[in-house]
Amino acid sequence: MRQRATGAGLAFALLATTAAAQEEVYLKVTSPGLQRVVIGVAPFTSRSAVDAVATSQFMNTLRTDLDQTAVMGLLPEENARLVEPAPGNPGLTRQRWRSVGAQLLLDGTFSGAGNQLVVEAQLWELTSGEIAYSRRFQAGNALAATMAHTLANEIVRLLTGQPGPFLSRIAFISDRSGAKELWLMRWDGSDPQQLTTHRSIALAPAWSPDGQWLAFTSFLRGQPQLFVLRPTQGSFKPISTLPGVNTSASFSPDGKQVVFAAGDDGNTHLWVVPAEGGTPVQLTTTRGISTQPAWSPNGRQIVFTSTMGGSPQLYAIDAEGTNLRRLTFEDKFADEAAWAPDGVRLAYTTQVDGRFQIATLDLRTNARAVIDGPGSNESPCWSPDGTTLAFVSTRTGRKQIFITDPLGRPRQITNDGNNTQPSWVAQVQ
Amino acid sequence: MSTAKQLAVLTLAALVVAGACSHRKTLVTPDVPTPESATASSTAAGTEGATTVVQAEPAIGSAGTPEAGVSASDLPTDLVELNRAGYLKDAFFDTNKADLRDDTRELLAANAAWLKGHPTVKVQIEGHCDERNTGEYNLALGWRRAFAVKDYLGSLGVDAGRIGVISYGEEKPFAQGHDESAWSQNRRVHFAITGR
């Protein structure tokens, strides 16, 4: 219940911000009057001989992560330097952290055993002087960064009810190798990995909600076909070879079904196929183009793009194929709908003055907000916690993927080649 | 003392992130676990508890070969030459349209005549688009264009069994520019001869 209430609070703050902002503001989580919680990180002490490379990697990763979200900021280093530890008086030491501006303090110890690193971490709420969180982590030295990401995720969860993004990954399409291939990177753009080397055309990656499967379209066998791929195993298989485009896959929230677009004639319709493969069932029959389906988080409805009324607009249909209704009326063009995890907001691509722009639509209030940005902006994709968006922009020249930084400003996370069609998942399984 | 009050208010504002009052409660009463942390084997505050064994993130492999047999088809070189000769002309379209223009119909009638004169030739009709829609929408638009051409050829008596259809959307532009002259070049249906 607590999380539900929080989500609603975030939604209101977010809409108020985007609607009111004159300049470009991308889905700021914090409204203007609120500040990020300031967290200090005390140097962790070593109880026994530990791998210095691992511990330094842990601390560096942790410090970086803790400054990367909208809810919390790392105490500036010049303030942290003012803190003189009081030997034998940890309570006084914590008050000294507080006196330089820290509201939370993370301290802890390292110990080692063989090639294992044990981290015991405590988070102090400095106003009350109480421990807010305490956890012991153990892993091989090589996993020091993963341990730090895990700890940082837990701290974000403590503040927001949702785990942080630090283990999340973004699948995307890049032509940096010369052909459009499927790639994967960390949420901040680091650690890019090429998943396909087909030298064909790969398109439209979409994660299963559990992070196990990645659906995508490939021209590998000539015609575009829909495949699912298990990134941890490197294997993939076709799940639709229907005539037509076989693209725009979106998993049902239980991961068991995939809705996608394909044709049986010149029209393009929505189809549903078991994620394991099977016989596709046609969901829509309207003339023209119906594509870009997005399965709602509660599984009950599917939002998609259709030209059934002329220009491309967003429509919704129940997952059983009934109760068709139009959602967008103010746009000349509306496409690429993406559900926020709260199941209330949509982000989508609209057109303003001949350029693509990202817009949001609140389905409870029908409040629509266009987020004006330089260049052409398209393919919005929510972060798994729903606090921010990834999107594609041409503002720096070629098509690049951006996310919002902690202050709500767009931050470019790709550079090589053209990078498009992001799909963000909490963790690859 | 208003000073003290002011400070207290500032501190409170900073702690209450995005209006989530309950979070602050979580902070100061850590012995009440959130539903998630309960399932995530969180230890109660200040107690020595269970250890979280951090697992490696799974290794990511490159998708080398698919489970089912997949092979790209190779075209013989004489077909490449046949295509280069340009017996079949490409058809062009208006922005965001899949309707056949009158000039397009004339051109397609010539193509149909050539095909009927060479009854063993098989063709693939490729639908293409300019870049001014989203990629996946364009794929569907290219499909419509290709199908519109196929249907028209059929109406002129060309056997549908000789005609394959594919859409490349905006993925294989003929002109690389970002202006109307490039876009008009890219809104086309291209004929590729796939068998003689």
Place this chain on the structure above:
Amino acid sequence: MAFRTADDFDNLAEINITPLVDVMMVLLIIFIVTAPMLVQGLQVDLPRASAAALSQKGPEPIVLTLTRDRLILLGDQPVHLKLLSGKLAPLLAGGPRPVYLKGDQALPYGFVIDVLATLNRMGVEEIGMVTVPPPTP
């Protein structure tokens, strides 16, 4: 030195001759007040001295508590000495206000001077040294 005198000022007259202090060139009135009517912050062991009760007139004073551990508290928020001026600036933006120091009697003299110097740099002109009355015999 154009000190205006306050009650019991003589007790602190030697501040005037510490080397600190160009800062002392500025008007600085130091007086001793008794504690009872001030809000309670952290417990500090205040020096004992007989002094006049506080006047309720004039701008509202800012209270700084200085603990035996050399923490400076503004209200109940600890503030590092180096960050003190930044925290005080907005409080003084509306015009001069007196600052009352609730200093622990065991504090090193040098630390108290550091605080006074900072206050003086901030343009504070009235500083009250808070005491508790001596035990009645």
